[in-house]
Amino acid sequence: MTALYVLGSGSRGNCCAVECDGATVLIDAGFSPREIERRAESTGLSLGSVGAIVLTHEHGDHARGAGRLARRLGVPVLTAPGTWVRLGPRMRHAEHRALGLCTRVQIGPFAVTACPTSHDAAEPLALAVECADGSRVGVAYDLGRPTAAVRYLLRDMTAIVLEANHDDVLLRTSAYPPVVQRRIAGSGGHLSNRAAAELLTEMHHPGLGVVVLAHLSRQCNTTDDARATVAPALRRAGFGGALYVADQDEPLGPIPVVPGAGAQLRLAL
Numbered sequence: 001m002t003a004l005y006v007l008g009s010g011s012r013g014n015c016c017a018v019e020c021d022g023a024t025v026l027i028d029a030g031f032s033p034r035e036i037e038r039r040a041e042s043t044g045l046s047l048g049s050v051g052a053i054v055l056t057h058e059h060g061d062h063a064r065g066a067g068r069l070a071r072r073l074g075v076p077v078l079t080a081p082g083t084w085v086r087l088g089p090r091m092r093h094a095e096h097r098a099l100g101l102c103t104r105v106q107i108g109p110f111a112v113t114a115c116p117t118s119h120d121a122a123e124p125l126a127l128a129v130e131c132a133d134g135s136r137v138g139v140a141y142d143l144g145r146p147t148a149a150v151r152y153l154l155r156d157m158t159a160i161v162l163e164a165n166h167d168d169v170l171l172r173t174s175a176y177p178p179v180v181q182r183r184i185a186g187s188g189g190h191l192s193n194r195a196a197a198e199l200l201t202e203m204h205h206p207g208l209g210v211v212v213l214a215h216l217s218r219q220c221n222t223t224d225d226a227r228a229t230v231a232p233a234l235r236r237a238g239f240g241g242a243l244y245v246a247d248q249d250e251p252l253g254p255i256p257v258v259p260g261a262g263a264q265l266r267l268a269l
């Protein structure tokens, strides 16, 4: 059985984990190693089972603890080549494995694939982790707009962790200066609740069982606003699975990654 953990998500730190057959892959390490350990422990996740840390990009809220945690756990760090160069000395003594756009990297029971995202970083990626039991977990945050590549990567997921960063109105009426508002809403920034709802509607298929909304802005979004925008759209698309909203401070998990009600119905017929 595959399980998903979102140890925290937001502009102050991001870290998820996918666990399958006693093995774990960590996706982003945007907190200190001690904080990741504390959060993992609170969910019952053993970091001793981590086989690799995969990074989406080099921003501190995604990579802050990666080098130190990788050295402590003795595991490799998977990133795009440009991300590794940008991380530079922060990753000293950590082992690197390059995550290319057309490659599939095997880590124990997991196969990791990636595609580029539209974000103001060196070589940012969205990720898909396929587990030995056939389930697939997609992670896409910090994307200014959903590109064709992201749509292709996320087309057949069992679980999706997707950015729902801001509510359009709360962003426009926020205290952020116009230039910052434009950067957040721009094609190199972050996905709004509305854009997340549209992408999820498009990505929905009977096998989609879990959706986690992530990277919510504290200034320009609320759990209720994100859920109120996305839940009805998913329902209209026929989604019969579980919808979660990730929090900056409260870890989520273990979330069982099981196919959606639509797929179960098909299997039963």
Ligand SMILES: [Zn+2]
Pocket (backbone or CB within 6 Å): 057, 059, 119, 121, 142
């Ligand atoms: Zn970023």
Ligand SMILES: [Zn+2]
Pocket (backbone or CB within 6 Å): 010, 011, 014, 059, 061, 062, 142, 215
């Ligand atoms: Zn971020």
